[in-house]
Ligand SMILES: *[C@@H]1O[C@H](CO)[C@@H](O)[C@H](O)[C@H]1NC(C)=O
Ligand SMILES: *[C@@H]1O[C@H](CO)[C@@H](O)[C@H](O)[C@H]1NC(C)=O
Ligand SMILES: *[C@@H]1O[C@H](CO)[C@@H](O)[C@H](O)[C@H]1NC(C)=O
């Protein structure tokens with residue numbers, strides 16, 4: 330009798346242990362934040378498929394903290410929330426505020442960033458979806474009221490829609506980081522234009538076009554035959570026209586990004602292993618004057634900018650960092666260098 334009770338207790342203990350282990354893995358695999366929950370620096374939430382995480386990160390050579398979403402590892406940031414509102418230390422938190430918005434709070438619990446939706450009636454929840462989209466939803470039906478895919482950073486991922494609304498001319502577009510250590514809004518952007526004959530434009534400083542894909546002919550962008558498989562253009566009832574891409578093979582993942590220098594690049598993973606990362610050739614040099622004064626551009630060479638014969642970089646250190654801003658200047662006349670020509 331006594332023996333049987335003991336073994337029963339042992340079973341109970343095993344059972345409780347199993348439950349607590351189960352709970353542990355549940356909480357570390359959490360994919361939502363609801364009101365009253367706080368995500369602290371160094372904590373993350375995962376998408377159900379574990380491909381994506383939402384958490385805090387610092388870009389290379391920066392100690393600022395940002396809240397972002399990454400694919401597999403922090404070196405593949407696909408979205409940044411507080412691009413223009415930095416956290417200077419690790420005391421930030423992410424939560425749902427009393428007005429129902431997703432917010433980032435600093436040490437003093439002051440909001441540094443908000444999803445900024447007005448009139449949220451009921452408790453809302455934010456969930457990191459298997460596509461890498463972060464969605465804020467409310468009500469019993471879980472209606473989506475805000476999503477990160479509608480406020481992209483510098484990267485387009487499968488199923489994200491870049492769009493233009495024919496009526497309001499509102500755009501969902503990609504904007505480069507200011508520099509590789511600063512995710513604030515940079516100089517280059519990529520958007521869908523001309524809703525009646527949709528075409529992707531690349532912009533410098535919001536006003537100067539430096540590349541166009543050619544119009545969509547219902548199968549491809551005429552000027553960019555490589556942007557074909559998986560790409561599609563669609564229309565919604567409210568006048569929104571969008572471009573998106575999907576991958577046929579579920580084992581594949583691909584992103585397209587715009588570098589701080591305006592270069593379009595691609596990265597491809599197969600079974601979560603990176604198999605390709607490269608700039609799109611023949612693209613960058615289309616930006617008129619990219620190599621600045623007395624520079625010439627060649628997509629086939631690396632680096633792509635060089636100085637014309639008889640010229641040299643005005644600021645060599647800058648030039649070596651592939652910052653072409655200062656351009657090239659005529660090489661110093663020989664006599665100035667104290668050399669006598671024979
Ligand atoms: C970070 O700093 C190191 C050393 O100064 C430099 O070599 C590297 O290119 C920098 N990385 C970025 C992304 O700025
Ligand atoms: C910030 O809010 C949290 C949670 O409500 C609270 O525990 C903490 O004391 C607050 N911090 C400050 C500085 O008010
Ligand atoms: C929040 O939205 C309101 C209007 O909906 C707008 O006026 C305000 O500038 C927005 N704030 C931020 C920080 O985006």
Ligand SMILES: *[C@@H]1O[C@H](CO)[C@@H](O)[C@H](O)[C@H]1NC(C)=O
Nearest residue numbers: 363364365450451452453468
């Ligand atoms: C929101 O959540 C709080 C705390 O969980 C709860 O007390 C309240 O009733 C909820 N409100 C609505 C409108 O669901």
Ligand SMILES: *[C@@H]1O[C@H](CO)[C@@H](O)[C@H](O)[C@H]1NC(C)=O
Nearest residue numbers: 515516533534535536537654
């Ligand atoms: C960007 O455009 C603004 C006007 O919209 C202009 O004042 C500024 O000089 C431009 N910057 C560059 C780097 O061209």
Ligand SMILES: *[C@@H]1O[C@H](CO)[C@@H](O)[C@H](O)[C@H]1NC(C)=O
Nearest residue numbers: 507508589647652653654655
């Ligand atoms: C490039 O150099 C210029 C100064 O000549 C500087 O203003 C600019 O911020 C630099 N750009 C990057 C991306 O570092």
